[in-house]
Amino acid sequence: MAALVHFYALHSKLIDQIGINAIFALSLSLTLQAGQLALANAAFGGIAAYVASLLSLSRGWPLEVTTLIGALSAGFVGALIGLPVTRLRGVFLAIATIGFGEIALIVENNLSVTGGAEGLSQIPNQTTTWEIYLVLAVLAFFFWRLRSTRAGWAIAAIREDEFAAASFGIDPTRVKFWTFVGSAVIAGIAGSLYAHENFFIAPGDWGFARMVDILVYCVIGGAASPWGAMIGAALISVLPEAVRFLHDYRDIVDGLILLLVVIFAPQGIAGLWSRDLRARRVAEPVEERA
Amino acid sequence: MSTLEYRSVGVSFGGVHALDSVTFQVESGHVVGLIGPNGAGKTTLINVTTGVVAPTTGSVTLDGERLAGRRQHQIARAGVARTYQNIRLFPRMTAMQNVIVGATRIRHDPDLGAFIFLPAVRRARLELEEHARYLLHRVGIPRDQWESNANVMPYGSQRRLEIARALAMRPRVLLLDEPAAGMNPQETAGMQALIRSIAGEGVAVLLVEHDMPLVMGSCDRVAVLNFGELIAQGTPGEVSRDPAVVEAYLGSEVSS
Numbered sequence: 001m002a003a004l005v006h007f008y009a010l011h012s013k014l015i016d017q018i019g020i021n022a023i024f025a026l027s028l029s030l031t032l033q034a035g036q037l038a039l040a041n042a043a044f045g046g047i048a049a050y051v052a053s054l055l056s057l058s059r060g061w062p063l064e065v066t067t068l069i070g071a072l073s074a075g076f077v078g079a080l081i082g083l084p085v086t087r088l089r090g091v092f093l094a095i096a097t098i099g100f101g102e103i104a105l106i107v108e109n110n111l112s113v114t115g116g117a118e119g120l121s122q123i124p125n126q127t128t129t130w131e132i133y134l135v136l137a138v139l140a141f142f143f144w145r146l147r148s149t150r151a152g153w154a155i156a157a158i159r160e161d162e163f164a165a166a167s168f169g170i171d172p173t174r175v176k177f178w179t180f181v182g183s184a185v186i187a188g189i190a191g192s193l194y195a196h197e198n199f200f201i202a203p204g205d206w207g208f209a210r211m212v213d214i215l216v217y218c219v220i221g222g223a224a225s226p227w228g229a230m231i232g233a234a235l236i237s238v239l240p241e242a243v244r245f246l247h248d249y250r251d252i253v254d255g256l257i258l259l260l261v262v263i264f265a266p267q268g269i270a271g272l273w274s275r276d277l278r279a280r281r282v283a284e285p286v287e288e289r290a
Numbered sequence: 291m292s293t294l295e296y297r298s299v300g301v302s303f304g305g306v307h308a309l310d311s312v313t314f315q316v317e318s319g320h321v322v323g324l325i326g327p328n329g330a331g332k333t334t335l336i337n338v339t340t341g342v343v344a345p346t347t348g349s350v351t352l353d354g355e356r357l358a359g360r361r362q363h364q365i366a367r368a369g370v371a372r373t374y375q376n377i378r379l380f381p382r383m384t385a386m387q388n389v390i391v392g393a394t395r396i397r398h399d400p401d402l403g404a405f406i407f408l409p410a411v412r413r414a415r416l417e418l419e420e421h422a423r424y425l426l427h428r429v430g431i432p433r434d435q436w437e438s439n440a441n442v443m444p445y446g447s448q449r450r451l452e453i454a455r456a457l458a459m460r461p462r463v464l465l466l467d468e469p470a471a472g473m474n475p476q477e478t479a480g481m482q483a484l485i486r487s488i489a490g491e492g493v494a495v496l497l498v499e500h501d502m503p504l505v506m507g508s509c510d511r512v513a514v515l516n517f518g519e520l521i522a523q524g525t526p527g528e529v530s531r532d533p534a535v536v537e538a539y540l541g542s543e544v545s546s
Contacts, residue, residue: 142405148415149401150394157391160380167340168459169366169395 012129018237019132020194025217025229026139027186033224034179035159037094039211040081043101044184045191046206048074050114052192053123053201063126063196071188078184079177086176101211108203119202120195127197135189136230143226155179159224216254220261222270231269292318292353292369292462294339294494299348299358301334301518308334309518311348318462321485321495323505323526326515327538332498333375335515336465339496340372341365352463367395371461373452375468375498381441385431385451388440389422392458425454428487430480446477453484463494470501482508506530514538 008015024041031038052070055061085096108114115121146152154175157165162172195201213236221232236254243253265272294316301309309331316322324332337343339350341362350358357365371392380388399414426436429450435443440451449469456464466485470478478501485508489495499505505512506526513523516538522529529535 145404148411149404150397150399151401153391153394156383156387157380157394160383161378163362164374164378164380165391166362167366167372168392168455169363170391171361171363 008129014237014241016127016129016132016197018234019129019136020190020197021213021217021237022136022230022233023132023139023190023193024187024214025221025233026136026143026226027183027190028214028218029143029224029226029229030179030183030186032218033159033226034155034176035162035224036086036176036179037090038085038097038180038183039094039215040078040097040100040104041183041187041214042206042208042211043104044074044078044187045194045210046104046108046201046203047077047191048188049191049195049201049206050108050120053120053195054113056124056126056196057120057122060124063131063192066196067189067192070192071185074188074191075181075185078181082177082180082184086180087173098208098211101206101208105203105207108206114203117203119200119205121200123195123199123201125196125199127193132193132197135193139186140226140230151175151178216258218268220258220268222268225268225270228268228270235269292492292494294370294463294496295349295351296335297349297351299335299338299345299350301331301338301343302346307518309338309345309515312515312518312520313348314513314520314523316463316494316496318492318494319489320510321489321497321508323509323512324496324498324515325500325502325505325512329517330515331518332515333467334518336372336467336496336498339365339463339465340370366459369459369462370465371456371459371463372465373449373456373467373469375471377448377452379440379448379451379455382439384439385426385436385443385447385454386419386422388451388455389425389458390418392455393418393421393460396458396460422454422458425457426451429454429457429484445472449473453488457488461493463496464488466495466497466499468499469497470499470504473501475503478504 024045028041048070051073052066055066055069056063081100085093085100088096109117154165154170157168157170158172158175166172191206217232217236218229219232220236221230222228239254239257240250243250246253261268296312296314298311298313299309300307300311312335314322324335326332334343338345338358341357341360341364345358349356352368352370355368357368357370380391383391397414397418399411400408403411423436431447431450431454435447440448443451449471453466453469470481473481482504485495485497497505497509509526511523512526512529514521514529514532514535521534521538522532524532
């Protein structure tokens with residue numbers, strides 16, 4: 001127990017980061033589950049972070065309230081952007097959402113209320129580890145149960161074949177819109193938790209580099225799997241610490257791992273696991289016959 | 291009793307008339323065959339019915355309710371199911387899962403119930419799986435393929451799965467686009483029995499097919515398209531003796 005307390009004291013910052021990154025990864029996995037490559041989650045996280053931080057700085061409201069308002073603001077912006085953007089497919093959706101992310105960055109850089117390029121500082125340090133992991137647990141439960149609902153089936157069907165899904169009464173536009181909005185809200189929660197964990201936020205925190213990080217969590221974990229997304233986030237968040245001894249070469253290890261996963265396990269870590277399970281299931285009847 | 295009715299349906303792509311003033315109907319419990327040479331407009335007619343293509347003129351109604359002009363998923367919800375000529379299953383879902391997706395719109399379990407472990411949701415789920423197994427069995431997919439992904443199933447099973455998935459919707463109208471393509475005579479005979487039994491449950495079936503024995507054996511009426519026009523309709527016997535049909539298929543005699 002004492003060892004555990006000591007470990008936490010030493011690594012609490014990293015443990016918090018893992019949780020927040022996992023929430024970001026889950027937000028992206030929602031749109032990926034519907035087969036949509038939307039890359040605005042970092043931007044939505046940023047919007048929520050600014051809204052929530054400004055509220056806690058000016059009003060002193062508690063984290064729960066500011067995070068809720070921040071996440072809903074991100075969802076609202078997501079709905080506005082989502083209306084036109086979710087009608088786009090594949091790479092066009094990716095480009096449009098990256099474009100939106102850049103616009104958000106420019107706005108944040110130039111508004112006086114967001115503190116311009118210097119960002120906001122002295123944000124109250126309200127985020128606690130247990131709150132991060134409570135949110136993560138609730139989201140994991142949500143994603144687990146979602147799979148068995150009609151909405152969950154509709155999302156999976158759209159990922160597989162949008163056109164065929166429509167001929168079974170599933171409205172692709174509607175499903176894609178709501179996954180996009182949901183994704184923005186979850187990213188917003190992560191953004192606000194991040195802001196209240198770091199004292200300080202700036203536009204650069206929500207740029208394309210962060211978006212790529214989130215995408216890497218999901219790709220390494222398994223693009224369409226919420227479990228994979230969380231595992232990927234944990235792995236990639238720990239990695240820089242684990243290979244700290246490599247100093248400036250750390251990014252090379254990151255890139256190398258991504259490359260290896262894409263080549264040898266295109267379905268990610270979750271894909272390796274389920275492929276193994278399926279192989280076993282197929283093998284069973286053979287054994288029976290023998 | 292449901293009736294699918296086409297009234298002077300026309301579709302033009304630019305100056306090309308894919309369909310021109312097509313009028314006929316499919317009643318529940320009946321199988322209507324739609325035949326014609328390649329490019330006659332058969333698949334276009336299915337696309338008009340399902341909302342993929344909007345008709346330029348005319349109307350498509352189901353029990354007097356207008357279908358044409360509505361979106362694909364709305365038409366599906368009105369009770370129109372289809373299969374695809376070039377198989378469009380959900381490739382990385384199992385046979386069971388494909389059928390369950392087909393039933394998405396007739397499920398009545400509350401979505402929020404799944405989050406609070408409502409017993410009714412579990413019961414609905416078990417019923418759904420039970421019904422899916424019944425359908426897979428009915429269309430004749432071997433039991434050991436039920437849990438394999440659609441994209442690794444044998445071709446014949448994929449065709450059958452298309453039908454099981456469509457039936458899962460409990461449709462009023464079923465549009466079959468070449469369900470027997472690539473099947474051997476024995477499999478085709480099984481398909482014929484299946485189509486008759488579906489119609490026997492009161493579904494209005496429109497069968498687009500090139501396999502003449504299957505059309506003659508399973509259809510109550512046959513409509514013949516050529517260059518987008520309906521050139522004949524009647525019982526299989528009448529149509530096969532119709533000179534215009536013979537001409538369309540074999541070409542006219544050269545008069546000398």
